[in-house]
Amino acid sequence: MTVNEVFYEDILETFIFCFLASLGIIQVMAARRGWHGLSFYGGRVRENVNNALGAALIIFAYAWYFSDPLHRNVRNIEALMSMVCLILGILSAAAFSCIAASLSESLRRRRLRRWNLGHGVEEFTERRVSLPGGTAVLYGDPDWTAAKRRLVIVGEPGGLSRHLERLLIHRLPEGTAAVSLWSRDFPSPGGEAEGEALDSYLSRMLRELEGQRLFEPEGSSFLGLGWGADQLLAASRSVERDFRPAALVALSPVLPEPESMTLGDSLRSNTPWDALKVLLGTRPWREEGFRSLLRLWIPPGTLSIVTATALTASLHLRWWFLSGPLGGIIASLWVTYYLDRSLRRKRAAPPREDWERRMAGRLSALELHGGELRPVVILTGDQVEEHEKRPGTRVSPAEGGPWIWRRALRGKFLLDPQNAERLLSLLFPEDIGT
Amino acid sequence: MLDWLLNLDYALFRCLNGLAGRNALLDSSMKAFCNDHLVPFTLGFLVLVMALKGRRRAEDRENLAAVIRVFLTVALSAALMQLVITLVHRPRPFVDHEVNLLFYRPVDWSFPSNPATATFSFFFSAFLSDRKFSWYFLPPAILMSFARVFCGVHYPGDVLAGMFLALFSAWMVHRLRFLSRPFVAAALQVESRLRSALSLRE
Numbered sequence: 143m144t145v146n147e148v149f150y151e152d153i154l155e156t157f158i159f160c161f162l163a164s165l166g167i168i169q170v171m172a173a174r175r176g177w178h179g180l181s182f183y184g185g186r187v188r189e190n191v192n193n194a195l196g197a198a199l200i201i202f203a204y205a206w207y208f209s210d211p212l213h214r215n216v217r218n219i220e221a222l223m224s225m226v227c228l229i230l231g232i233l234s235a236a237a238f239s240c241i242a243a244s245l246s247e248s249l250r251r252r253r254l255r256r257w258n259l260g261h262g263v264e265e266f267t268e269r270r271v272s273l274p275g276g277t278a279v280l281y282g283d284p285d286w287t288a289a290k291r292r293l294v295i296v297g298e299p300g301g302l303s304r305h306l307e308r309l310l311i312h313r314l315p316e317g318t319a320a321v322s323l324w325s326r327d328f329p330s331p332g333g334e335a336e337g338e339a340l341d342s343y344l345s346r347m348l349r350e351l352e353g354q355r356l357f358e359p360e361g362s363s364f365l366g367l368g369w370g371a372d373q374l375l376a377a378s379r380s381v382e383r384d385f386r387p388a389a390l391v392a393l394s395p396v397l398p399e400p401e402s403m404t405l406g407d408s409l410r411s412n413t414p415w416d417a418l419k420v421l422l423g424t425r426p427w428r429e430e431g432f433r434s435l436l437r438l439w440i441p442p443g444t445l446s447i448v449t450a451t452a453l454t455a456s457l458h459l460r461w462w463f464l465s466g467p468l469g470g471i472i473a474s475l476w477v478t479y480y481l482d483r484s485l486r487r488k489r490a491a492p493p494r495e496d497w498e499r500r501m502a503g504r505l506s507a508l509e510l511h512g513g514e515l516r517p518v519v520i521l522t523g524d525q526v527e528e529h530e531k532r533p534g535t536r537v538s539p540a541e542g543g544p545w546i547w548r549r550a551l552r553g554k555f556l557l558d559p560q561n562a563e564r565l566l567s568l569l570f571p572e573d574i575g576t
Numbered sequence: 577m578l579d580w581l582l583n584l585d586y587a588l589f590r591c592l593n594g595l596a597g598r599n600a601l602l603d604s605s606m607k608a609f610c611n612d613h614l615v616p617f618t619l620g621f622l623v624l625v626m627a628l629k630g631r632r633r634a635e636d637r638e639n640l641a642a643v644i645r646v647f648l649t650v651a652l653s654a655a656l657m658q659l660v661i662t663l664v665h666r667p668r669p670f671v672d673h674e675v676n677l678l679f680y681r682p683v684d685w686s687f688p689s690n691p692a693t694a695t696f697s698f699f700f701s702a703f704l705s706d707r708k709f710s711w712y713f714l715p716p717a718i719l720m721s722f723a724r725v726f727c728g729v730h731y732p733g734d735v736l737a738g739m740f741l742a743l744f745s746a747w748m749v750h751r752l753r754f755l756s757r758p759f760v761a762a763a764l765q766v767e768s769r770l771r772s773a774l775s776l777r778e
Contacts, residue, residue: 156613159617160617160620163617163621164621164624167621167624167625167628168624168628171625171628171629174629175628175631207613208611208613208614213611213613214607214608214611215607215610215611215678215679215680216680217612217680217682217683218612221612221616221654221690221694222654224612224613224616224617225620225650228616228617228620232620232624251777251778254778298775298776302775302776302777303775303776303777303778305777305778306776306777306778309778367776368774368775368776369774369775369776370776371776393776394776396774399633401634402632402633402634404633404634404768404771404772405772405774406771406772406774407633407771408770408771408772408773408774408775409771412773412774412775412777414770416773416775416777417770417771417773417774417775418770418773419773419775420773420774420775421769421770421773424769424773426769472759475758475759475762476758476759478758479757479758479761479762480754480758496764496765496768497768497769497772498768498769498772501772527632552774552775552776553774553775553776553777554777554778555776555777555778556778
């Protein structure tokens with residue numbers, strides 16, 4: 143073997159060691175934190191399994207790496223390369239955990255859907271209607287006039303909760319007409335929809351459907367899912383006034399935690415792929431703040447990358463084509479931050495407030511129990527912490543307080559099959575019974 | 577004065593290095609701690625634990641800032657150490673003296689101790705951010721620094737200089753917040769967008 147081959151083999155082994163040990167640590171910490179969204183095997187985190195898996199990975203990594211005499215008191219890769227291996231190992235372990243958890247959860251969901259369709263639940267017809275600002279999907283028999291009961295689902299923007307909607311509709315009692323509405327965009331704080339209350343969008347879509355004689359919202363039961371539940375809560379008074387609904391149910395709305403103004407923790411039940419889809423749905427690249435920062439970053443970014451690359455190349459640093467641009471990007475982030483601050487100070491503009499804080503500010507104005515009908519609010523297990531910090535948390539469901547389903551997970555709602563039945567019993571109490 | 581200090585340093589070195597070769601178990605343990613990889617990587621993994629150990633998101637955000645400061649401290653202390661190495665050329669103990677050498681012969685200069693600088697950078701930076709958790713960083717740092725003298729590759733003075741550099745770097749990074757603020761702000765933005773992306777799925 144040449145010196146170079148030994149060097150690269152050593153780097154690879156060091157990287158694998160860091161990767162395996164980091165993977166083990168992430169699994170142990172996922173068990174400790176109850177990050178169900180990071181469980182490798184789909185479903186819930188099982189603490190013992192994760193701890194055993196994590197410990198095994200850590201022990202194996204150490205035993206394997208240090209059993210090689212090359213890694214014991216022999217000069218090998220230098221400190222800088224060790225640091226690079228460590229950082230890359232940690233990042234790769236995090237990425238692998240995210241991919242494995244998302245993949246296993248998506249397989250579980252696929253199995254669940256197949257199982258539902260293979261057990262006496264028939265495929266049903268769906269009709270998609272484009273409406274101003276969103277989409278409506280009509281399920282089942284389009285003749286709503288013959289329906290015994292009607293259900294309006296306010297889904298998550300962009301149709302993110304579509305699979306859950308379909309699985310719920312499979313379980314609806316016979317003779318139920320259902321429509322699902324999704325807004326195209328996520329509510330954006332400070333955006334165009336800020337002044338225009340969310341309720342007007344819901345009413346507008348329903349009126350449009352009514353006008354086209356596709357659905358009759360009057361007297362229907364209303365169900366909001368996730369972000370759609372926030373939209374339904376915001377619109378609850380006007381829905382009550384305009385459509386006199388039979389029931390209003392908000393399932394797992396996004397609730398801000400009043401102290402830290404955070405919206406919750408997606409890792410508690412959502413897989414990283416779910417979170418990424420929501421993130422893409424909010425289209426951060428279209429926000430004015432992001433665009434202005436990008437415009438500001440381009441000149442110093444280009445200059446820093448070119449300068450750092452030239453410097454690392456002239457100094458013959460190892461892997462200069464990677465370390466140069468990376469160093470340039472890091473330096474340009476620093477420069478851009480202060481450039482932005484000084485420009486904002488010059489223009490007397492207020493400091494930037496992040497998206498989550500603004501959304502939290504907006505959502506904290508939501509009332510969990512509003513008009514005469516009182517929406518039924520259901521909180522899932524991952525929301526208990528946020529909920530307990532809100533005022534009036536001791537109010538029982540009988541007095542209009544929210545229901546807390548501790549075992550239910552927002553991102554894996556049908557993991558417990560009885561959740562669907564409980565939900566339907568709240569939507570149609572007379573038919574199904576509580 | 578300098579001669580007196582160097583003599584004292586050498587006397588201390590002889591005292592500690594003289595313990596080598598007397599007990600096989602002690603020798604093998606010190607060789608393990610002297611290893612270039614065992615302690616630094618373990619400290620790196622402790623930083624990962626530090627990043628994930630919080631109980632709530634608010635704590636996670638503080639820990640994320642602390643982790644960024646740890647890495648900045650390590651980078652700053654490494655840069656300062658390189659500067660000192662270019663100015664001060666002190667040969668390794670085994671070059672000038674007869675020593676009990678339990679380690680391979682490093683070819684770079686002895687002053688200041690590279691491992692002591694790196695490991696104590698982890699400790700001091702963690703200490704300035706999270707007093708309680710930082711104590712986990714101390715035993716590996718002390719053991720590695722001691723083992724370097726025990727195995728005959730550093731003088732105690734090199735280790736002390738490394739500790740001082742680490743302390744100074746950690747103090748700089750924590751005192752001059754403007755150094756870390758842009759990176760902390762960027763990391764928190766990413767954390768905020770990813771962790772608040774909640775969805776009701778199935």
